[in-house]
Amino acid sequence: MGVTPKIAPSMLSSDFANLASEANRMLDFGADWLHMDIMDGHFVPNLTIGAPVIESLRKHTKAYLDCHLMVTNPIDYVEPLGKAGASGFTFHVEVSKENWQELIQRIKSKGMRPGVALKPGTAIEEVYPLVDSENPVEMVLVMTVEPGFGGQKFMPEMMDKVRVLRKMYPSLDIEVDGGLGPSTIEMAASAGANCIVAGSSVFGAPEPAAVISLMRKSVLENQEKC
Secondary structure (H helix, E strand, O other): OOOOEEEEEEHHHHHHHHHHHHHHHHOOOOOEEEEEEEEOOOOOEEOOOOOHHHHHHHOOOEEEEEEEEEEOOOHHHHHHHHHHHHEEEEEEEHHOOHHHHHHHHHHHHHOOEEEEEEEEOHHHHHHHHHHHHHHHHEEEEEEEEOOOOOOOOOOHHHHHHHHHHHHHHOOEEEEEEOOOOOOOHHHHHHHHOOOEEEOOOHHHHHHHHHHHHHHHHHHHHHHHHH
């Protein structure tokens, strides 16, 4: 398929009082990316972090900071996150139907990698124009829970979206987020997901490195079958 596994522990499940050490602990355990959930209390009811926290964390790590923007006006966040040192900027298709072309251009101009996310209730067809564009997004994030809170149960019915995407776009990075862990990774990997966000299943595990390794192995094995 031409895509590589990227295991991205969700820092929303970390000890925020020790964010830098938690980030480096995950990298030592084999994480490829660090997933940063940015919520505005409007698009989703929860309120988490913003550019100042990304900027602070960037001083302590060179890791890929995979930022997922659960916000109503993502374009307002492009410049501050670019300055803060974000690596990836994934916005929601539900709030960007009017300006996604400008948004993608701005994200790239700030040196970040653009991605688009969709909520469980949003049809997969909504993201096709953004992937097919002359200036496309480089990742699609299929939410496998309702965005806004950690610890929810994985929604297996979302794997149909992943399968369709993988068939249409063999070399696209496809990310899944929500309820991923040892009991659900096989469903996601076999559907074609290669970027795996996992929060409580990693941070709450007795051996986080073993969970990260298991998820990477599942993605690799399923790619070989394709």
